[in-house]
Amino acid sequence: MEKTNGAFQYCDQLVREFEKVVKKPILSKSSVYYTGVDLGTAYIVLAVLDENYQPVAGAYRYASVVRDGMVVDYIGAVRIVKELKQELEQKLGTELIYAAAALPPGTFSLDSGTIKHVVQGAGFEITNLLDEPTAANAVLKIKDGAIVDIGGGTTGIAIVKEGKVVYVADEATGGTHFSLVIAGAYKMSFEEAEQYKRDFKNHRELLPVLSPVIEKVSSIISRHVNEYRVKEIYLVGGTCCLSGIEDIIAKQTKLPTYKPQNPMFVTPLGIALNCTQEIL
Numbered sequence: 001m002e003k004t005n006g007a008f009q010y011c012d013q014l015v016r017e018f019e020k021v022v023k024k025p026i027l028s029k030s031s032v033y034y035t036g037v038d039l040g041t042a043y044i045v046l047a048v049l050d051e052n053y054q055p056v057a058g059a060y061r062y063a064s065v066v067r068d069g070m071v072v073d074y075i076g077a078v079r080i081v082k083e084l085k086q087e088l089e090q091k092l093g094t095e096l097i098y099a100a101a102a103l104p105p106g107t108f109s110l111d112s113g114t115i116k117h118v119v120q121g122a123g124f125e126i127t128n129l130l131d132e133p134t135a136a137n138a139v140l141k142i143k144d145g146a147i148v149d150i151g152g153g154t155t156g157i158a159i160v161k162e163g164k165v166v167y168v169a170d171e172a173t174g175g176t177h178f179s180l181v182i183a184g185a186y187k188m189s190f191e192e193a194e195q196y197k198r199d200f201k202n203h204r205e206l207l208p209v210l211s212p213v214i215e216k217v218s219s220i221i222s223r224h225v226n227e228y229r230v231k232e233i234y235l236v237g238g239t240c241c242l243s244g245i246e247d248i249i250a251k252q253t254k255l256p257t258y259k260p261q262n263p264m265f266v267t268p269l270g271i272a273l274n275c276t277q278e279i280l
Contacts, residue, residue, distance in 0.1 A: 008260045011139045014269055015262050018047060018055040025057035025091045026050070033092070035099040036135075036272030037081060037119050041066045041152025042175055042194070042238055044077070045268040046084045048096065053273055057092055058265075059084045066153065071114045081122035099124035100275035102267065104149075104156045105131040105168030116280065127276045133158030134165050135270035136236045140260075145232040146225045148249075149267060150239040152176050155217050157224045169224045175239035177213050185209050203243035214245055218252030225253070235259035236266040 030050035038045040045060040063080050065073035089096055101119050119126045133147040133156050140147060143163050149156040152175040159167040175197070183193035196202055221233065233255050235246055240263040250257035260266060 008140070008258070010141060011260045011266060012262075014055065014139055015260060015265050018058055018265055018269055019262065021048075021055045022058040022060075025088070026055075027092065028056075029094075030056065032098065032277060033094065033096050034272050034275035035085075035088075035096050035124065036268045036270070036275060037099050037101045037122075037124070038132075038268035038271055039066050039071065039077060039081075039101065039115060039118065040238060041154075043152075043264070044080050044084065045265065046081070046088060047265070047268040047272040048088055048092070049269075049272045049275070055269070057088050058268075059088055071118060074114065074118065077118045078121040081118060081124075085122055085124065097125050098127050098275055098277055100128035100130070100271050101126060102130050102132045102135045102271045104151070104154045104170040105133060105158060125279050127278055127280060128271075128274045129280065130271070130274055131158065131165075131168055132156050132267050133168060133236075135274060136267045137165070138270035138273040139266050140234055140236070140270075142234055144230075145234055146221065146228075146230045147234050147236065148221055150174055150217060150235065150237040150245075152238065155220055156237075157221060159225060159228045159230060161228075167224070167228060171220050173213070173217055173220060174237075177216075178210050178239060178242070181210060181213055182206065197242070200241075200243060206242070207244045207248070210242070211248060214248045215252050218249045221249065222253050225255070230255065233257040236263045238264040240264075 034049045036047040043060050044063045048057040050056045065077040132149045142160050147158045154170050156170045158165045179193040246257045246259045
């Protein structure tokens with residue numbers, strides 16, 4: 001279900017502003033620009049904020065340089081981030097210096113160095129590196145509940161108590177698995193299934209086909225939240241754009257489940273909000 005008052009008021013307003021500047025950047029000068037780099041399994045997103053942490057520009061591109069939360073094509077990742085950086089710099093008429101990035105929870109020891117090198121290799125000074133659900137909560141501003149980031153390769157979970165993240169987890173089930181199911185059911189290639197999944201007109205038809213995978217995601221969520229007595233679930237991540245996914249998760253977990261109007265841009269904006277001028 002959508003939660004238009006309270007929790008998502010700031011979130012939805014920020015996302016709406018970001019969607020506008022993706023199409024038409026704000027060109028008024030800022031003393032500094034803060035960039036969030038979100039290296040997703042399906043998309044790479046750059047979100048740029050001004051000195052007051054308001055959206056001024058953004059860009060994204062479909063990419064397959066990350067798998068299950070890990071960078072598998074380093075050169076390709078650097079190239080795409082660099083190209084998006086240059087595209088935004090040209091539009092804004094300025095150099096973008098500072099950037100923050102994020103990883104799925106629990107992968108810092110495995111991939112934090114790679115993510116840092118991708119961002120630096122693209123020409124940024126990296127100022128922060130945090131886990132994705134924590135980044136998302138900079139936008140959601142949840143005091144108590146579970147933030148569930150369903151991306152292309154993984155489902156990340158952050159449990160928040162009194163405004164602080166007390167537990168994080170990440171498991172390898174996400175949008176890639178949705179596409180594999182669609183490809184099998186409709187005798188499509190994986191790429192065709194990805195395109196079919198992104199078209200909102202197909203979501204009602206796809207929901208019954210994808211229910212078993214959504215139920216698996218729900219069981220992952222339940223396993224991690226039960227002992228913390230979580231009362232509400234908040235969904236973010238590109239895979240959550242699937243219409244009706246929140247209703248199935250709510251039914252399976254027996255917990256009220258909410259998602260913002262566009263869950264795809266919550267995490268990159270949260271990453272940008274955590275960007276500073278202090279180099280790592």
